[in-house]
Amino acid sequence: MMSPQNISEESQINEKVFRLVSYGLAALMMVCLALTMGSLVIRLIPTWQSWGIAILSFFISLERLYTHKQFRYYPFLNLERFLSFLTRWTIVLILVKLVVGLSHGLAYFLEQIPLWQKEFLGAFIDAELVIGMFIVAASWMLSGSFAALLNEMSIRQPMLEASPDGQIKPIRIQLLDLILISCAFLVFVTSLTRIDLRAMLTESKLIILNLPPLAGGGTSTLFYFMFGLTLLSQTHFVNLHTHWSLENIPVSGNLSRDWAIYSIAFLLGLILIVSLLPTNYSLGLLGVLGAILDAIFKIIFYIAQGIMLVMVMIIGLTLQLLTSGQAQQESMPQTVTPPVITNPTEFVFPPWWPLVKSVFFWFSFTVLVIFAVAWYIKQHQEILEALRKLPVWQAALKFWAWLRNTSARVRDGLSKTVQDSRKRLRAQLSNAQYTLRSRLLNFRELTPRRKVFFFYLALIRRSEETGLERRSSQTPYEYAATLDKAFPVVGEDIDSLTEAFIDARYSRREIGSEDVSLVKRYWNKIRQALHRKP
């Protein structure tokens, strides 16, 4: 690998451009931060003007970003550092006062100036100044964190990433963490702007204001996030570019320009897609989640109270024993159940419309959550490994195996049952078809041997109808003897028919039509005798 000294002049120019752009983006993010925090302040102080402090935050952030490297190497307890810190914050204080004061108009500001002489602390340091200083300080500190990371992200970055011990977290990941954490904070602030803070502070009531999604700091928070993504794109580019430079890989001349164009296109596309996705048709999802969280917090609170009570009792008793004093009683704090706020609907939708939206929402949301969790686990195999070692996991695996085996057994049993049923059904159907066929058989088409069978079977059937049922154990001869006793008149014919049947059934002799006509004659006589029987 090349040494950092070998970095080309082009790369150094690129790095300067990157620094300029990334500092600009970070400063813009601080503007958004100031605006979001300002939206919250407006809830408490309606006369608050956010833009003045936001612009001031921009310049102070820029100053911080550019001078961070300079102050970084000063020792912590250094006079020069202390003096510069003091002077800087004095100037910031004056600027904040100027901006806050001028936000109410020049005349008002000029009226206030004489008051500083009378009572400096009371007149100069008012609530607006404190809030303004707080916002500026937050911007200053956050931009300092950005500056620390962005200054590291240059030639050293690939080396840091390549550290064999893996102790150093890559700078880009640290940057992403910082953006996400600060963004989460801004979401919290934005959410607070949607609550009636006055009612909450004075009456301890949670009243949620019905604001449009982008009002009350929503726009600035979204812009903060978008600027953050742009910064990530820039840092990704410079990171790659540094790698390529170190590896001496030639880079296409227009790549920087293309990257910038595609980044913008990407972010615009992202905004377009997100704007099409549903956000406010959760059918009370957040309410349900909020209620669950409230319940959890309440349980934790009661448990803590219980523990505290026991502890207080123990301590009180101990003190009573030692000092004979009175036991102190703790009063239970009262919990306030937030009222259920119902948002009035402005338009009347068809009854199926919310259902469609909620299905769409739930689908999108579930897919996203599942994807996020799956991806997280995929990227953190160590979590999976740790989970696998847990007894609960083992038990879950065993349960899963049992479930699979059971379901497999049930499935096999079911399929076997179904197959058996199908076989039975098929057999029944074939029997039915056979019976149907036998019922509909054409006597003329039968072979002479079959015709003899036919007459014998007719004899059995008709005899059974007269009450002389043939037992399964009876041979044809035994059955013939039974019939002979019942019909002695045609006994000879019965014997002849039986003989003819046995001959046709068990011999290989060719049965001719004359045999059939003979058997038919026997049968006719027998049939008449059977008819005659009362």
Added chain:
Amino acid sequence: MSGFYLPFLIIILVIAALLRDDFALTLIYLFLGAFLLGTWWSRKSLHQIEHTREMNQRAFYGEAIQVRQRFRNTGWLPVVWMSIRDKLPVELGVPSTFKYIISLGSYEKKDFHYTLYARKRGYYTIGPLSLSTSDILGFNEPIEVHGQEQNLTVYPKIIPFSSLEIPSRSPQGTLRHTQPIFEDPTRILGKREYVAGDSLRSVDWKATAVTGNLQVKLFEPSIALETMAFLNLNSDDYPSRHQIDSIELAIVIAASLANWVIGKKQTFGIRINGTDPFTANETSQTIPPRKGQAHLIRILETLARIQKTEKSSLNKLIQEQRYHLGWGTTLLVITGQVTDELIDELYQARRSGQNVVMILAGPVANVDDIRNRAEHFGISTVAIQNERAMDTWRL
């Protein structure tokens, strides 16, 4: 991606739930959307890249091979950045990898050219080409696709000979025969007046035009004989200090002889005790004697790929092959070491009516002693220490 992203989503969701704020969902969509859109873009764009590598797959030693790489984006989605890495053999006078970073717009194509130098005989693999990219925000690890490999055969160096002063009864293949069985049309003895029965093919039309009478060419009676080379690539038969150079020299000698003999329109075959990655036989490679340029290329390709071996001895190779060769065949034995068994085997070949020439490649100890012993058995010996020693035969 940051390890904080899942906690971030949970935090936002908790905040949204506690404060009953739907706005947070927009941010979750933005964050996950950035991730998903970026992943989709990078994967889709990379898979719509079409790549072609155009180059000659065969080259003679010393040639410069122009390679053209073409990358075409076949889709509307642009490729933000793409790293191109093509593995190249360092033996061909280039860095081990051709690297470049490009971006490709919709349906855009880009060409790259570089040159490979055939500096060493061999069978080389060019590629595989690997293309990689990542999402524009760098949330994911770079993804990579691999292209096809291509092969390049660099033929061994050929030294063009003007004449080959190898002492032999048969000057490389064509031996004048006392019995006029065949007439060699390349060897014109003289001309005479046409008599009835002469073939019209033998009429010399130019001489007929000059003299005004039909003249026919008289050809020398001849018979074409084969040349069979035996190339010893058994590494034990070469001095370890000069093993690589001597083996390469032996291959150059074999290639040059093949070129010269086939250039004279004679048959040439070769048997080598080496390994060819293209064949299943690991001990020996045999190309039977044939004529023509196609046959020469076949020999050169085998010589380009052939590698030394430690398993096969030359004596066995000659013993197996010489019974299949006809009377008068010239045996060219290229080796780095001569043993008594080899001389005995070659003597038996000579007794069978085959002409034997032994070529010693590289620095061989006791050359004079070997030459004397070989001459005692009627075997011609040529010692070629290095390529310069062949200069006397050059064109």
